[in-house]
Amino acid sequence: MVHKKKILVLLKGYPRLSETFIAQELLGLERAGYHLELVAMRRPTDKKRHPVHDEIKAKVWYLPEYLHDEPLRVGKAFLSCIRKPGFFRALSAFLKDLKRDFSPNRFRRFGQAAVLVAEWPQDAEWLHVHFIHTPASVARYASMIGATPWTVSAHAKDIWTSESWELEEKLQHAEWAVTCTRVGFERLTELSRGRNNVHLSYHGLDLDRFPHFEAVRSLRDGSDAADPVRLLSVGRAVKKKGYDVLLQALARLPADLSWHFTHIGGGDELQRLIALAAELGLEGRITWKGALDQREVLEHYRSSDVFALACRVTADGDRDGLPNVMVEAASQCLPVVSTRVSGIVELFESETNSLLVSSEDAMQLAHALERMFREPALRQKLALAAETKVRSDFDHHNSIRDLDRLFTLSKA
Structure with missing residues (x-):
């Protein structure tokens, strides 16, 4: 039997009503035999959740959304990480990024990466991240600190609102990236500079949840004010x-x-x-x-x-x-x-x-x-x-x- 990796999946927020495609993917990977653990950068804000969220078995935990909210947790993480061989490599990458993007957000991502590494589950072998903008920044720093391989799913806003230099450096460091449209695939492939590590894969639907609608559709044509x-x-x-x-x-x-x-x-x-x-x-x-x-x-x-x-x-x-x-x-x-x-x-x-x-x-x-x-x-x-x-x-x-x-x- 082929060994299936335990994958830690990093998400910007979870669960989210607007990201059914991610929940569907998580459930699909579990059904394919993968053991997942989910870690999110934000707690849920939606008051509802989809049925698919209740079918996913993976444990979920949360990074500190703002570092000042959990100073002891963050401080403990840095004390743990500073002893790791990859810490100063990650710090160098962070400082280089900070010169080009000096923002509180950048500090937050490095702190979240430290917490992620410090609290990393011992049996997880891989880090996979959804979205190539801020979540991938956390993943990249964490991968350097913890010497853990990582991969990324890129989608839409994260591709088109990110600076080219940042996408290029993430694609040089990630094992591979997957994206869900040809136009996104072409942009990321160009920025991968010959690594050929970008793959196109449409999300698709769980058609069991969207079976064919058997009923005959209405012939309304806008002529009846009582039946618009x-x-x-x-x-x-x-x-x-x-x-x-x-x-x-x-x-x-x-x-x-x-x-x-x-x-x-x-x-x-x-x-x-x-x-x-x-x-x-x-x-x-x-x-x-x-x-x-x-x-x-x-x-x-x-x-x-x-x-x-x-x-x-x-x-x-x-x-x-x-x-x-x-x-x-x-x-x-x-x-x-x-x-x-x-x-x-x-x-x-x-x-x-x-x-x-x-x-x-x-x-x-x-x-x-x-x-x-x-x-x-x-x-x-x-x-x-x-x-x-x-x-x-x-x-x-x-x-x-x-x-x-x-x-x-x-x-x-």
Whole structure:
């Protein structure tokens, strides 16, 4: 029997409603025979949790989010780590980084790395980290101090808002990196400077949780005010999701078109969006549901007619990869309207299995929504093509096999 490593998995926060793809991966690795232990840099803030979180057996513990909150723990960690042969190598790397990024955040990451090494479980053989920005900084310093190999899963914001020099140095030090979109893979591959240690693996879905929706979908076409077309979006209210553009598009729809929009998700921008909807005269046609768990979201996919996200690239470079909620919607034969940003085009093709428009263009988005609202036959055709692609190419078992192969081939 092949020996499966015990892996310590470092996370920015756990559990998080917006990171079902990570929870799904953790459960998949446990089912593949890996013994995991989870350590997070932040405690949970969500009031709900998904069913998948309760199925994961791994022990969870937390690093000090702010070093001054637990000074004795941090001090004890440094006393332990300073005796390790790799401490001064890590300190040198930290000081080099500090010259280029002098911030409290940088000090915090080095302190968290010391605590991680000092409290490292004796039987853990490997460190795997999600996100190549701040969590990977902790992992890199910890790996140097403790002489432990490490690997990283990079996703979206962490790739596009990080400085090139920092990504390059992390990719030189990590055993390997895996990422979930081709556009992200190409950027990281370029920055790996010939190491060829970056791998592409789409997250996919646990299709057992998203079985084919057997019911016949509604033929609503927006002509009946008593039975409006049901538009759904799921996502945090943050700038990169483009909800302000979506609201502007809805305000441009013809007056004779009957629709109702439901938004699921929390986020810092939520109150501002609610105010914008009122300013645009839309408040009576929108339901803001807040955060829901996966089972509740699934019911909304099944009772809606169209799914929309107006993803954009923000001023600081932040963007989505391929939003998992769009894959979930497609798995339920729910047609998608979105933008041609980042990894979205790796699953969705306009006029073939979706309608895609330019980001920031509310008028284009309004036209695409109107077409979807008025043409039930178009919705059915595009949605069936998208579901077929999801079920053939985006099964999460594929990504678990990729990770299993990489961990198996890696030297402890």
